[in-house]
Amino acid sequence: xxxxxxxxxxxxxxxxxxxxxxxxxxxxxxxxxxxxxxxxxxxxxxxxxxxxxxxxxxxxxxxxxxxxxxxxxxxxxxxxxxxxxxxxxxxxxxxxxxxxxxxxxxxxxxxxxxxxxxxxxxxxxxxxxxxxxxxxxxxxxxxxxxxxxxxxxxxxxxxxxxxxxxxxxxxxxxxxxxxxxxxxxxxxxxxxxxxxxxxxxxxxxxxxxxxxxxxxxxxxxxxxxxxxxxxxxxxxxxxxxxxxxxxxxxxxxxxxxxxxxxxxxxxxxxxxxxxxxxxxxxxxxxxxxxxxxxxxxxxxxxxxxxxxxxxxxxxxxxxxxxxxxxxxxxxxxxxxxxxxxxxxxxxxxxxxxxxxxxxxxxxxxxxxxxxxxxxxxxxxxxxxxxxxxxxxxxxxxxxxxxxxxxxxxxxxxxxxxxxxxxxxxxxxxxxxxxxxxxxxxxxxxxxxxxxxxxxxxxxxxxxxxxxxxxxxxx
Amino acid sequence: xxxxxxxxxxxxxxxxxxxxxxxxxxxxxxxxxxxxxxxxxxxxxxxxxxxxxxxxxxxxxxxxxxxxxxxxxxxxxxxxxxxxxxxxxxxxxxxx
Numbered sequence: 398x399x400x401x402x403x404x405x406x407x408x409x410x411x412x413x414x415x416x417x418x419x420x421x422x423x424x425x426x427x428x429x430x431x432x433x434x435x436x437x438x439x440x441x442x443x444x445x446x447x448x449x450x451x452x453x454x455x456x457x458x459x460x461x462x463x464x465x466x467x468x469x470x471x472x473x474x475x476x477x478x479x480x481x482x483x484x485x486x487x488x489x490x491x492x493x494x495x496x497x498x499x500x501x502x503x504x505x506x507x508x509x510x511x512x513x514x515x516x517x518x519x520x521x522x523x524x525x526x527x528x529x530x531x532x533x534x535x536x537x538x539x540x541x542x543x544x545x546x547x548x549x550x551x552x553x554x555x556x557x558x559x560x561x562x563x564x565x566x567x568x569x570x571x572x573x574x575x576x577x578x579x580x581x582x583x584x585x586x587x588x589x590x591x592x593x594x595x596x597x598x599x600x601x602x603x604x605x606x607x608x609x610x611x612x613x614x615x616x617x618x619x620x621x622x623x624x625x626x627x628x629x630x631x632x633x634x635x636x637x638x639x640x641x642x643x644x645x646x647x648x649x650x651x652x653x654x655x656x657x658x659x660x661x662x663x664x665x666x667x668x669x670x671x672x673x674x675x676x677x678x679x680x681x682x683x684x685x686x687x688x689x690x691x692x693x694x695x696x697x698x699x700x701x702x703x704x705x706x707x708x709x710x711x712x713x714x715x716x717x718x719x720x721x722x723x724x725x726x727x728x729x730x731x732x733x734x735x736x737x738x739x740x741x742x743x744x745x746x747x748x749x750x751x752x753x754x755x756x757x758x759x760x761x762x763x764x765x766x767x768x769x770x771x772x773x774x775x776x777x778x779x780x781x782x783x784x785x786x787x788x789x790x791x792x793x794x795x796x797x798x799x800x801x802x803x804x805x806x807x808x809x810x811x812x813x814x815x816x817x818x819x820x821x822x823x824x825x826x827x828x829x830x831x832x833x834x835x836x837x838x839x840x841x842x843x844x845x846x847x848x849x850x851x852x853x854x855x856x857x858x859x860x861x862x863x864x865x866x867x868x869x870x871x
Numbered sequence: 872x873x874x875x876x877x878x879x880x881x882x883x884x885x886x887x888x889x890x891x892x893x894x895x896x897x898x899x900x901x902x903x904x905x906x907x908x909x910x911x912x913x914x915x916x917x918x919x920x921x922x923x924x925x926x927x928x929x930x931x932x933x934x935x936x937x938x939x940x941x942x943x944x945x946x947x948x949x950x951x952x953x954x955x956x957x958x959x960x961x962x963x964x965x966x967x
Contacts, residue, residue: 414911415888421896421904428957431907435950438910441917451923453932460936461916464943471944472951477959483952484906487945491912494942498918501931501938513875613905616912621885623918625878633878634885635914641889642908646901744898751901755956763963769898 406444411634413437418638424764441631477759478716481749482539485609488616489532495619496525496586502626503577510626515577517625519568522582524619526589527596532612534597539605539748547601554663557595564588600661603713603790603829605748606650607661614643646750653744653770655796655807697843698859700817704781706737708773710810712746714787714822716756718849724786725760727857734864739766741773741783741810743791774811783815784856785836787849789828794835802832818842821852903956910949916942 414437420430451457468487475483499521503510510518537543550556567588571581600608617639624632651658691699701707709728715721731738740762746753754767768776777783785792792812796804812818813836820836824846827833836842845852896904919938927935 415892418889418892418908421893421900421907424897424900424957424960427900427903427960428954431903431950431953431957434907434911435946438914438946438950441914442920445917445920449921449924451920452926453923456932456936457920457923457939460939461943464916464940465947467940468944468946468948469951472948472955475952477956480902480906480952480956483948484909487906487948487952488909488912490941491909491915491945494913494915494919494938494945497934497938497941498915498922501922501927501934502918505925505927505931511874513878517878610905613909613912617908620912620915620918621882623915625882627918627921628874628878629917629921630881632914632918633881635911637882637885638889639908639912641886642893642904645890645893646905649898649901742898744901747902749902750905751898751903754899755902755959758956758959758961761961761963764899764960765962767899 403448407630410437410440410444410631413440414635414638418642438635477755478719479540480755481605481609481747481752482536484749485532485536485539485612488609488612489529489536491616492525492528492532492612492619494525495616495623496522496529496589499525499623499626500582500586503571504579504582510577514626514628515572517622518577519572519585521619521622521626522585523564523568523589524615524622526586527593528612528615528619530590530593531597531608531615532593534594535605535608535612538597538601543598545601545605547604548598550595550599553595553599557592560588560592560595564592596662603745604654604661606745606750606752607647607654607656607658609749610643610646610650611658611662612643614640614647617641617643650745650750653808655804693843693845694855694859697819697845697856698863700782700819700843701731701856701860702734702863704731704736704817706780707731707782707784708739708741708777708780708812708815710741710743710783710785710788710792710812711753711757712743712786712788712791713748713753714789715849716747716753716787718787718823720786720849720853721756721760723850723853723857725757725762727784727853727860728762728766730857730860734860739768739773741770741777741812742767743770743788743810746788746791770808770810777811777814780815782817782819783812785812785818785820785822786853787822789822789834790830790832791828792834792836793828793830793832795832798835799832802830804830804832812836813839816841819845819856821845821847821849821856823848900960903953903960906949906956907953910946910953913942913945913947913949916946918942 417430417434420426503518567585571577621636794813796807922935
């Protein structure tokens with residue numbers, strides 16, 4: 398095929414990919430979008446086989462089959478709570494691939510590389526190396542191999558800056574030595590791998606969505622730079638697309654936590670001195686109405702029975718307690734009792750952007766019942782009952798009322814505006830931010846501190862009993 | 872030089888197109904979006920394949936094959952997991 402013909406075919410495939418991404422605007426079409434994007438990449442790969450003659454074809458085909466088979470099997474097995482860890486792992490694999498390809502291309506004998514190729518190659522190695530080791534740390538943290546809490550080394554920022562300078566030096570030196578010296582490139586890889594580790598270990602817990610989005614963007618850019626070194630349009634387009642998507646998600650996550658990206662990445666979010674402590678410090682147990690000798694469970698049952706509208710607010714604690722199926726069952730029972738029920742989702746609930754939506758979708762919730770923060774917040778005022786399940790920081794009114802805490806200014810779900818609030822958290826300890834939650838002192842709040850699964854089960858029973866009584870009595 | 876300008880403009884244009892498209896994806900679908908774009912970043916499999924167009928030393932071949940395995944793992948796994956997730960998003964018929 399001649400050059401213009403190839404360009405047309407390439408553009409057609411790229412267009413297909415763009416259509417696939419565009420279909421993600423609606424949940425009904427996203428599935429088709431995913432399949433179209435997959436098809437576009439398959440076409441691109443088949444086209445490569447059509448145009449080129451490969452050495453060691455058998456080995457290449459075996460490698461393809463092994464990668465595909467393992468990738469497919471692992472993807473089919475992983476459960477939805479572990480999706481963030483899996484995505485981080487796959488992301489790391491992509492970063493490693495970009496790093497390896499650029500390394501082979503740069504260190505090879507061929508060495509007819511232009512300046513553009515060399516710059517692209519050095520960047521691809523650097524981005525690939527950092528995202529590979531960074532993603533491996535992220536996946537270990539998310540799967541519980543490493544502890545989730547941020548690890549801060551002595552002089553962490555200085556160390557990181559020093560490593561970054563070393564990476565730049567290795568990068569420039571290997572760029573200047575033509576053909577690039579293998580030793581220098583290996584040095585560059587080693588330094589970037591360490592940078593990835595040092596960079597990622599001080600990010601943890603609730604800030605993980607930012608890290609994952611950031612690494613996602615990094616792998617995209619690594620692929621794009623890899624495309625520059627081998628002069629392949631597909632790699633550049635696809636990589637840049639992923640880079641854009643990762644950047645948008647990174648910024649969205651920062652906005653949802655009211656944090657500056659630079660500060661998150663510099664680990665400055667990790668628990669500032671808790672100025673709020675004296676503000677919230679109370680000797681007494683969580684306030685309950687003193688004249689009310691009924692148990693909290695009874696009061697919660699009463700509130701459920703009387704409520705006309707209910708908003709359920711799930712947090713990552715729900716996923717940890719594996720309570721999503723029980724929560725959805727309760728939601729259904731409330732609906733059957735004639736109440737208006739919906740879910741309020743905070744953008745950073747979970748361990749990656751939008752994670753909570755997937756967990757609830759898996760528990761068979763109609764996605765029209767899942768309302769995102771900006772849309773649902775005005776409705777809390779008119780809502781009779783808000784049920785919080787395993788969420789703390791994202792419903793902490795201190796974010797609005799108190800200056801100087803780590804979460805001040807972070808947008809939250811306005812649970813405190815509902816007429817009644819039932820809190821089904823494990824305990825009254827503060828969330829990841831370390832800021833005490835004044836919601837627990839709210840007289841309208843009914844606190845059920847226990848394993849969310851057990852609590853939700855009790856609420857289900859209480860609701861059944863209450864509606865049974867009501868039905869029998871009238 | 873012309874080549875460099877061309878490559879950089881392709882990069883910038885694609886970034887801009889991606890930015891515009893992805894801004895309109897609802898937060899509901901952010902997880903599948905990320906896992907799908909993650910799969911797309913496994914496009915490096917093409918780069919890995921094209922390494923085998925020239926004759927390579929066995930060390931380079933070994934690295935190239937490793938890159939092929941990693942990148943296909945990323946692509947196939949990414950699209951498969953996205954498909955699994957998106958299948959979960961459904962509208963329930965209102966039944967008792």
